[in-house]
Amino acid sequence: xxxxxxxxxxxxxxxxxxxxxxxxxxxxxxxxxxxxxxxxxxxxxxxxxxxxxxxxxxxxxxxxxxxxxxxxxxxxxxxxxxxxxxxxxxxxxxxxxxxxxxxxxxxxxxxxxxxxxxxxxxxxxxxxxxxxxxxxxxxxxxxxxxxxxxxxxxxxxxxxx
Numbered sequence: 086x087x088x089x090x091x092x093x094x095x096x097x098x099x100x101x102x103x104x105x106x107x108x109x110x111x112x113x114x115x116x117x118x119x120x121x122x123x124x125x126x127x128x129x130x131x132x133x134x135x136x137x138x139x140x141x142x143x144x145x146x147x148x149x150x151x152x153x154x155x156x157x158x159x160x161x162x163x164x165x166x167x168x169x170x171x172x173x174x175x176x177x178x179x180x181x182x183x184x185x186x187x188x189x190x191x192x193x194x195x196x197x198x199x200x201x202x203x204x205x206x207x208x209x210x211x212x213x214x215x216x217x218x219x220x221x222x223x224x225x226x227x228x229x230x231x232x233x234x235x236x237x238x239x240x241x242x243x244x245x246x
Contacts, residue, residue, distance in 0.1 A: 119178045120223045120243075123200035124159035124214040132161040137172040137205070137227065137237070145172070145227065145237035152225070153242045159216040166205040172227045173197070173204040176215060176241065182224045182233075189228045204229075220245035 136148040145168070154160055164174045175185060189195070197204050203211035220243050227237035 118181070118201065119219055119221070120176050120181075120201065120215070120241075121218040122216050124161075124216040126161070126214055128159045128216070129161045129214060130158045132163055134163045134165065135174060135225070137164065137166045137174065138168040139170065143235070145170075145232045145235040147174075147225065147227075147237060147239045150239045151242070152239065153244060154217050156217055156220045156243055156245045159214065162213045162215065163210060164203050164205065164212060165210040166207055169207050170232075171204065171206050171229060172232065172237065173202055173229055174211075174213065174225055175199075175202040175228055176213065176223065176225050177201060178221075178223050182226050182228070182238075186226070186228045186233055190230050193230050217243045219243065 133152060133154075135152075137146075138148070139145050162174065162176075166172050175182065177185065201213060201215065203213050205211050223241040223243060225239045225241050226233050
């Protein structure tokens with residue numbers, strides 16, 4: 086009986102660790118995010134294309150580098166990786182971006198299923214549909230280790246009305 090309890094406890098601990106390390110989700114979903122909420126495709130007001138790439142000088146960047154939307158708008162971000170490396174597009178406030186960046190530095194291969202982000206291999210495209218609930222300064226960034234520090238970040242301004 087004692088062996089069974091120890092084995093069960095060990096299995097439970099390993100399952101919990103595997104679940105916690107496997108994905109990055111839960112902390113950013115729903116209305117808990119200052120930047121807004123996942124949007125509905127049927128409610129999209131406009132589409133903004135965002136290109137992710139590297140420059141000849143080695144800088145990693147987004148085009149455009151600055152985006153302005155209005156509070157209440159639902160935006161479809163069509164994100165295209167025209168680079169030679171894997172990149173991601175993450176929407177959040179500055180603190181959220183820095184928290185995600187630190188997490189990515191500890192676990193660079195973690196899988197994402199957050200509605201405010203998309204991770205793409207070279208040549209691939211994806212989308213994020215987002216409804217902006219609050220006015221203010223926000224950010225978008227690639228948080229794969231080294232990419233943010235190489236310039237892969239942008240300013241997202243949500244204006245009030």
